[in-house]
Amino acid sequence: MATTPVLPGGFELPLEPRLPRLGSVDAVALEERAAALATRSIKREAKVFALDLAIRMMDLTTLEGADTPGKVAALSSKGIRPDPSDPNIPSVAAICVYPNLVPYALERTRGTSVKVAAVATAFPSGQSPIDVKLAEVRDVVDAGAHEVDMVIDRGAFLSGRYAQVYDEIVRVKEICAGHAHLKVILETGELGTYDNVRRASLLAIAGGADFIKTSTGKLPTSATLPVALCMLEVIRDVHEETGRVVGMKVAGGIRQSKQAVQFLVQVHETLGLAWLTPDRYRIGASTLLNDVLMQIRKERTGRYQNPDYFTVD
Amino acid sequence: MSERLPVQKTYKLYIGGAFPRSESGRTYVAEGANAARASRKDLRDAVRIARQAGGAWWGMTAYNRGQVLYRIAEMMEKRQSELAALCTGPDEVAAAIDRVVWYAGWADKLAQVIGSANPVAGPYFNFTVPEPTGVIGILAPEPPLLGLVSRLSPVIVGGNTAVVIASEAHPLVAIELAECLATADVPPGVVNILTGLRGELSPVLASHMDVSALDLAGADGDSAELEKLGAENVKRIVHGRADAQSPYDIAAFLELKTVWHPTGM
Amino acid sequence: MTKDKREIARRPDKAPMATAWDYAPAPEARDIVKVEERYGLFIGGTFVEPASGERYTTIDPAREEPLAEVAQAGKADVDRAVRAARDAFANGWSNLRPSERAKYLFRIARLLQERSREFAVLESLNGGKPIRESRDVDIPLAAAHFFYYAGWADKLEYAFPNRKPRPVGVAGQIIPWNFPLLMLAWKIAPALAAGNTVVLKPAETTPLSALLFCDVLRQAELPPGVVNIVTGDGRTGAELVSHQGVDKIAFTGSTEVGKAIQRTLAGTGKRLTLELGGKAANIIFDDAPLDQAVEGIVNGIYFNQGHVCCAGSRLLVQESIYETVIAKLKRRMATLRVGDPLDKNTDVGAINSKQQLEKISALVQSGIDEGAQIYQPPCKLPERGYWFVPTVFTNVAQSYRIAQEEIFGPVLSVLTFRTPDEAIEKANNTPYGLSAGVWTEKGSRILAMAKGLRAGVVWANTYNRFDPASPFGGYKESGFGREGGRHGLEPYVVLEDA
Structure with missing residues (x-):
């Protein structure tokens, strides 16, 4: 059985009534800080460093109703060798797929460093009975997924049933523990305030999340710089207070290299170098990879690139 | 001897709501009476007490401060004849009362006329409110009642406290006015009135480091020196007019405080 | 649990963890x-x-x-x-x-x-x-x-x-x-x-x-x-x-x-x-949004090398969160990039003049001599030019020169308080009255503090903001x-x- 994770200080007390009072975030100042960090000018070798890192941190993702074994296999191949013409380009961190497609991703990535992540718990809404959600988690873990990306029940969260949200995370964690890393998706676009993002982050970490993750990618508003910064600050607080290391995943809407670099600058200046590793930071994306490849080639050749020189998957 | 001998009034200082003699024990003859001749120490005490009184006076609601001023007018109305006997006459008293009411x-x-909400280019609510400058030193101009009231009223209505040096030649009506103030719910120390020799007191007032502003309305010729002394703690220097009546005369003794606050969810 | 569940084999990353990510110079032309x-x-x-x-x-x-x-x-x-x-x-x-x-x-x-x-x-x-x-x-x-x-x-x-x-x-x-x-x-x-x-x-x-x-x-x-x-x-x-x-x-x-x-x-x-001049207090209450408050502290004193009349040069921290705030502040200070003013990534530039550098240095020395504890993050300064490392003094008494005099440099003096009244008293205990900062989540406290502070500009949950529509100027x-x-x-x- 899983050992109970170390909880952040304060969680010895009943959680539910305390949660709305836990810390607070000033929206304007947070957004200003995020915007200021986004103005960092990252050039030349510093940029190549970031782009290379972005690939190594990438959860190359396909989460469509139209996904097929063929699509997943192709994506997996792309993730293993993103640019066949350039051996210096690393593999991505993981391939992220729906539960049914885990076996196909595993098959294609076997023997490589690329891991397989499965979304679960009635992704993206989380609106299914707990037993169904747990069964799904069991399925993907049994299938061999290395990582599970669960969603929290935002309905429960927004109606103040924090204990329920927490309990679900704990139960999912019990299934994952020792077998798969657990990423907890907060779907921040539905939480309404940064205060809620902060609370949900704490709740997820308390419940045993190995990673906290911004979004499902299924909403128009996904990973924004201030939301990510807000979550990084929670991770920092938990680490400072308890020593526990929690990873971070941004996902949704990250399509351009420039955005990826901005997120990485944020990590660098908030949590430091220690988090600039795929073990602690992930970028969930489907179309980002090729833009990064184009930028790297541009940095190496000095020429602006044409997408037709890069495979779509 | 059928006529009754009247009881004569001793004109004293008005400090902290009380009517003390000068600590120096000195008087000077003015308008046929022995007026108190305030000393440097009396002035020092008056400033200290005015500073202490400031918090509570500014802490009152604006509505209540307005009521107190109106009450001063009521008390003056009741003492019209006493006041008139000590100044240029009933017209001056009437004008003075009306000024207080105004x-x-x-x-x-x-705050509505002088303050503002400022539309800054960012996610902030930004507003500016007037606040009292602090302890205001007033050299009251002539005529002795209207001049004093015209300079004192704008000072205290804005929440300041005052140390007034009354007309040297005509000090008595100032003390008569003090009796109106004392019975008009003006909290002790909000207004302090000193009588005495201008040449002695003015430089002490002007150089006092806990006086925040000076109204030199009643200064005659010596104002350059007083202004120079006032620079030592960056006093606000006002040359008020005895006949002025405007919100700008109040604003001269107000600071403007601007507050920023983010507007975010 | 199912039987065939397997442990995740931890594979090393292809590249070892980076030891540094130096931003390449990005000078404005x-x-x-x-x-x-x-x-x-x-x-x-x-x-x-x-x-x-x-x-x-x-x-x-x-x-x-x-x-x-x-x-x-x-x-x-x-x-x-x-x-x-x-x-x-x-x-x-x-x-x-x-x-x-x-x-x-x-x-x-x-x-x-x-x-x-x-x-x-x-x-x-x-x-x-x-x-x-x-x-x-x-x-x-x-x-x-x-x-x-x-x-x-x-x-x-x-x-x-x-x-x-x-x-x-x-x-x-x-x-x-x-x-x-x-x-x-x-x-x-x-x-x-x-x-x-x-x-x-x-x-x-x-x-x-x-x-x-x-x-x-x-x-x-x-x-x-x-x-x-x-x-x-x-x-x-x-x-x-x-x-x-x-x-x-x-x-x-x-x-x-x-x-x-x-x-x-x-x-x-x-x-x-x-x-x-000014010697503004930046007041942090225990319920403040701390990470943002730390940004406000940094922006308050290190903006423009602290050459700001309204700089938040006195930090007043509620005692109950003192340790946390100082730890966060020091951590943040380590990320400040001091150097070439023309580099787009520079956060803290050069001191304006030799004379000013000497003034700052002298006041900082007085702080050390009077017994305050100095902290400066590790920082590589250019060889030529006038520079001063962002500095914070803890263990500062209200009576020290660094708590009283305007330093006009990147030097912060930290004091503590226990109650809002004490914060106001300490904040106002200066001949200056230009600006002040207040950080708390409680709206009514913000308004009460704003009223109590004798300063021409009060920044609540922000600092060093300016706008042409917003009146600026001092008390006292x-x-x-x-x-x-x-x-x-x-x-x-x-x-x-x-």
């Missing part, structure tokens, strides 16, 4:  | 702005040689390299400038249709926007401030200031109920070196909007943006003599202050010089506004008069009975 009404309108 | 070898005085719409014959060298404080020779205006030069201003005032400007005045100001605003990169580079070059700040703060705000007051020029009668405003005349304006162009805008824009003409003296160490501004005036076709720029040190300022032909003095600078000016003007009837020895907003017009008008 200023009384400003207490709860100042 | 210096050649966008042309600096002349020598400058005259801008009087009557043209550059003239100084009658004084004196010149001095203005430098780049980050490299200790000369940039240009500028004139040291003497008595005759100041006189010439004041006469030019008087002439322009009497012959056209003061009775120009207000809507036309407005359009000149709009032109200036637009030209500043168009040439903003040029000004930003020059400001950083001559003053040492990071390009990020001159580009994102100083220059846009300067342009916005002209834009704001342009709109007032033909609406003055709405600003002063029951009064007829008329211009004061010739305004003598003396500005500091911390925000050279922005302070110029704060001074010139309301003066011109109200129909005055101007003689402005930039700070001795930072004259170049004012001199480049003369070219903007040329492009705007502002009538000659409406704005005159005389460069020089304190002697030039003293000449301007005591000149008989000046109707109004506006000064931003040290409290010491402000008092001297007030004494000089005593009895002259000249109008005066002073924006002087931080000066009098306001700049910005409707209130900023008042120093530049005489109010006649309607």
Whole structure:
């Protein structure tokens, strides 16, 4: 059985009534800080460093109703060798797929460093009975997924049933523990305030999340710089207070290299170098990879690139 | 001897709501009476007490401050003849009373007329409100009652406290006015009135480091030196007019405080 | 649990963890702005040689390299400038249709926007401030200031109920070196909007943006003599202050010089506004949004190397969160990038002058000597130029010089408090009263604190924000008069009975 994770200080007390009072975030100042960090000018070798890192941190993702074994296999191949013409380009961190497609991703990535992540718990809404959600988690873990990306029940969260949200995370964690890393998706676009993002982050970490993750990618508003910064600050607080290391995943809407670099600058200046590793930071994306490849080639050749020189998957 | 011998009044200082003699024990003859001749120490005490009184006076609601000023007018109305006997006459008293009433009404309108909400280019709510400058030193101009009231009213209606040096030649009506103030719910120390020799007191007032502003309305010729002394703690220097009546005369003794606050979810 | 579940084999990452991510230099191109070898005085719409014959060298404080020779205006030069201003005032400007005045100001605003990169580079070059700040703060705000007051020029009668405003005349304006162009805008824009003409003296160490501004005036076709720029040190300022032909003095600078000016003007009837020093308290309550508050602390004291009159130089932290705040602050300070002002990633630039560096160093030494605990993050400073590592002092007593005197550098003194009343008492316990910061989530406490603090600007859950629509200025020895907003017009008008 899983050992109970170390909880952040304060969680010895009943959680539910305390949660709305836990810390607070000033929206304007947070957004200003995020915007200021986004103005960092990252050039030349510093940029190549970031782009290379972005690939190594990438959860190359396909989460469509139209996904097929063929699509997943192709994506997996792309993730293993993103640019066949350039051996210096690393593999991505993981391939992220729906539960049914885990076996196909595993098959294609076997023997490589690329891991397989499965979304679960009635992704993206989380609106299914707990037993169904747990069964799904069991399925993907049994299938061999290395990582599970669960969603929290935002309905429960927004109606103040924090204990329920927490309990679900704990139960999912019990299934994952020792077998798969657990990423907890907060779907921040539905939480309404940064205060809620902060609370949900704490709740997820308390419940045993190995990673906290911004979004499902299924909403128009996904990973924004201030939301990510807000979550990084929670991770920092938990680490400072308890020593526990929690990873971070941004996902949704990250399509351009420039955005990826901005997120990485944020990590660098908030949590430091220690988090600039795929073990602690992930970028969930489907179309980002090729833009990064184009930028790297541009940095190496000095020429602006044409997408037709890069495979779509 | 059928006529009754009247009881004569001793004109003293007005400090902290009380009527003390000068600690120096000195007087000077003015208008046929022995007026108190305030000393440097009396002035020092008056400033200290005025500073202490400031918090509570500014802490009152504007509505209440307005009521107190209106009450001063009521008390003056009751003492019209006593006041008239000590100044240029009933017309001056009437004008003085009306002036107090006029200023009384400003207490709860100042922030609306002088303050502002400022549309800054960013996610902030930004507003500016007037606040009292602090302890104001007033050299009261002539005529002795209207001049004093015209300079004192704008000072106190804005929440300041005052140390007034009354007309040297005509000090008695100032003390008569003090008796109106003392019975008009003016909290002790909000207004302090000293009588005495201008040449002695003015430089002490002007150089006092806990006086925040000076109204030199009643200064004659010596104002350059007083202004120079006032620079030592960056006093606000005002040359008020005895006949002035405007919100700008109040604003001269107000600081403007701007507050920023983010507007975010 | 299912039987065939397997442990995840931890595979090492392909690349080892990075040991550093050094941002490559990202310098703003210096050649966008042309600096002349020598400058005259801008009087009557043209550059003239100084009658004084004196010149001095203005430098780049980050490299200790000369940039240009500028004139040291003497008595005759100041006189010439004041006469030019008087002439322009009497012959056209003061009775120009207000809507036309407005359009000149709009032109200036637009030209500043168009040439903003040029000004930003020059400001950083001559003053040492990071390009990020001159580009994102100083220059846009300067342009916005002209834009704001342009709109007032033909609406003055709405600003002063029951009064007829008329211009004061010739305004003598003396500005500091911390925000050279922005302070110029704060001074010139309301003066011109109200129909005055101007003689402005930039700070001795930072004259170049004012001199480049003369070219903007040329492009705007502002009538000659409406704005005159005389460069020089304190002697030039003293000449301007005591000149008989000046109707109004506006000064931003040290409290010491402000008092001297007030004494000089005593009895002259000249109008005066002073924006002087400060020693602001930045107050952090235990319920504050801490990470944002730490940003506010950093922005409060390290913005513009702490060369800010309203800098949050005294940090008042509630004792219950003292350790947390200090830990967060130190951690954040380690990420501050000190160095080349022209590098777009620089957070803290060069100290403006050798003299200022010496002053800061001396005060910091006094803090050490008095027993405060100093912390400076590891920081590699360039070999040439004037630099000071962002510094925080803990264990500071209210009586220490570093808690009392304006350091005007990147040096923070930390004090603690237990209750809101104590915070107010400590915050107000200074002859200054320019600004203050309050950080708490409780709305009613913010308003109560804002009321209790004797300061002209209170930033609640933010710090060091400026806007042309927002009045700025001090209480107590931080000066009098306001700049910005409707209130900023008042120093530049005489109010006649309607």
